[in-house]
Amino acid sequence: MIAIIVSAILGVVLMFAGIFFPKSKTIRAIAVVAFAVLLGAGFIDFAHAGTPSEIYYNGMIVISTYGAWFNLLIIACGLMYLLIFNKSIADVGKNDAEYFALMLFIMCGVFLLSSYNHLLILFLGIEILSIPQYILAGSDKGNLKSNEASLKYFLMGAFSTGILLMGITLVYGGVGSFDIGTIAMTLQGAISALPLVGILFILIAFGFKVSAAPMHWWTADVYDGTPTAITPFMATIVKVGAFIGFIRLFHLSFGQLHQNWSVALAVLICLTMFIGNLTAVYQQSVKRMLAYSSIAQAGFMLLAVFSNNELAETSIIYYGVAYTLASLGVFAVLIKLKDYTFDGFNGLAKKDPVLAFTATISLLSLGGIPITAGFFAKYFLLKATLVQGQWIWLVVFAVIMAAVSVYYYLKVIRAMYFEEGTPEMLSPTTSIEKGLLILNAVLIILLGVFPDFILEYKASYMAIRDMLVS
């Protein structure tokens, strides 16, 4: 709960910081400190999580160990994002403080989504998550593409929110409660058509938010149009946050009805992976390729929603972190380059070996090559789906799609290392940035070798606490 409050307050603080501190450098420092403070808040939450005192507002918000662990990791990812990108974010436009403030508000939305116990809070979380994004997408005011992205995102987002509300209403109509525990209990008995239609509506609305096909049309334009410094935040942290809300509702409330929605979701997953991967193959711009690849990755993450078991719930956190870190590594290159086409990457390895190397690790992780985090991320989701039973074809399909994805990730590596050329860079990589990117790459590999750190989170928590105490 502390993280939720602190993130909202810090957001307001940053907005005021924009008035009092004219220098962009000070504001960037404050933003980084704010995320560090948030990390501390997340840690305190995690320490208390799962106790009866962590139930708030008549059980509308419940901080579980699981949710708190997710919060902690997502804040850490956010901090990493800010450390690497803070300068680029500030360079997007004039309103530096607002960008960071909006990100803190988004974090607040994410925390709500990981701890709601009531459909109303779910709705609030989704909205708090979305509205700042519409603004962020349009933050490059002078750029037509950025404006287009913002408007498109807003219209689509508002539309999907309407569908979500409709779905919630129908579920309420059938069940008579907003409480996710009560919904689960009621749905055990005889089911009327009302909640089933509601579930379908909610499925579609969440599909919009996580860019599942066929609700994915906004993704490429929005990710492409949004300033490159903001896109990684939208494509990773926000998306993973939406997934946590998605999985929480479908496993806790609708888990009993798995057989009723599993086929629809399976079709959604196949479409998402197929369209995401196949379209990514044909992209000329790396940024658009990453947008489509994020659709494909969302398809993979949907497997976690699909697999109604505990393994899926822990592995979505792992996948989220692995995916976020890897995407940061790739976007860090993109932000340095003038030309976003594959040819623009030609010869980067000679010009900036560190940048190319960290990007390679990230791309291999996105492709799911062993000893990077991406491998076990995919592994655990595939395993969770197999545990579900009877869905082997889905696993095989996912695997083939993963092989396709390697094709376009490798194209970037190929351009960087094997093709001749001199990429035009906007600014040279500073040694601090290099250090951060190497740290990012090391984290990807460490998580890939020791996935238990995230999966066995209670043990990790004990280990961290023991280390701090001694």
Place this chain on the structure above:
Amino acid sequence: MILILLIILPIVLGALSFALEGKNAWYLGILSSLATILMSITALGQAKEGVTSVKYAWIKSIGADFSLSMDGLGFLMCLLTGIVFLLTFIVLSKKSEVTSGRFFGLMLLSQAGLLGVFLAYDAMLFYVFWELALIPVYFLCSLFGGENRIKASFKFFIYTFLGSLLMLVAIIYIAQQGSFSGFSWESFVATGADLGTTEQILLFAAFFIAFAIKMPIFPFHTWQPDTYEQSSTPVTIVLSALMVKMGLFAIILWLLPVLKGGTAYWMNVVLVLSVISIVYASCMALVQTNIKRLVAYSSIAHVGLMCAVLFAHPLDAMAADNIGLQGVVLQMFNHGINILGMWLLVYVIEDRLGTQDLNKMGGVAKIAPVFTVALVVVSLANIGLPLTNSFPAEFMMFTSLFTSSSTYAIGLTVFAGLAIILAAVYTLGMVQKVAFGGLKENTKSFKDLSWNEMVPLVIIMVGILAIGFYPNLLMDFIKTMM
């Protein structure tokens, strides 16, 4: 402990190499390969009941262990890895286009990956190393070699990666079946025995495609000639002398004992594919004018025979008296040595003449006698003539294939036997084109072998003849380890 060191050392030295200049990195390469040979022998010395092993808990949540184990087969493969890298590096002691820090760094990383595959005793670990060996090799293929190398190695990577992913699904499936949950070899064997027939059949296909792409077996071979031709020859050596063995090794350790039912079901299909592989590759080798493609196809033919023999007796494949398996293991080692010799000679030719076209070669026997002797000896070994190392191995393999429980045993043996004749035709044809006939414009100044080329080739020739004269050198060892 020594097994862990065996894998860690090349990784550390490889990482160091990236920061060094050519010659210093070369020293690290030599050091690493020598250490591999010595440590393999030491590890064998430490063996209890024929096996050295080490095991630590790795990922508790899925029951995967960091478990390494070296038995006789693993030892032979590790030894071969050390020898191949050592001799290749010796030839590269002079400066050439490939001898740079990153070349040796990537070579040593692939060395570590290969050793990991040969030592892993846990399916998850095996998979990780299987993939890990691929990445540095992909970079090597793409960085050094001919004009179309980037395209060829891209195809190679995608091909093998798709295969590995199918294997991954099979591994996950087996690991979560039954009461033995876990990835250890023992639990895989136990679980595999409990699986139903349909499951075995499907799982076998998933595993076999991954291995067939690696070996390669018809129709999964299309990446191979392109990649071999386009890669720089030292890289081709790693591909054909060692990475091919990964596929065979994996069949012996992870497929035959685990999926017995599946093996029995698919036996005839695999046998036929392998024999098609042999005949097809031999015919293709006949018409090649590019020396690298010729050797590449000849390699497919040899591997096809080994693969066929592994499936000749599916029911008692792992039995101690399976003469075919012994022959295959012997041939895996021999083929590594022979093909290494062949590629080193190709490397010398490329270095001197700057061409791979057989029609532009000729007559070097007069001016380069040492080279010619080496070429003839290695070629005879490639054909499998008596008194060379391949002869006893091929003899055992053909015996095994002939007595196979397959209904088509005799027909298959006849067709596979054709390959021996064809091998003689294309190999001797190559020798003739390279060494005999009149000297040509560009071959007039062909220099004979220098010391750094002579030493490895002499070692290889001694090996070929020693095992050829007295196969028991290795056979006794192979028999006791079964």
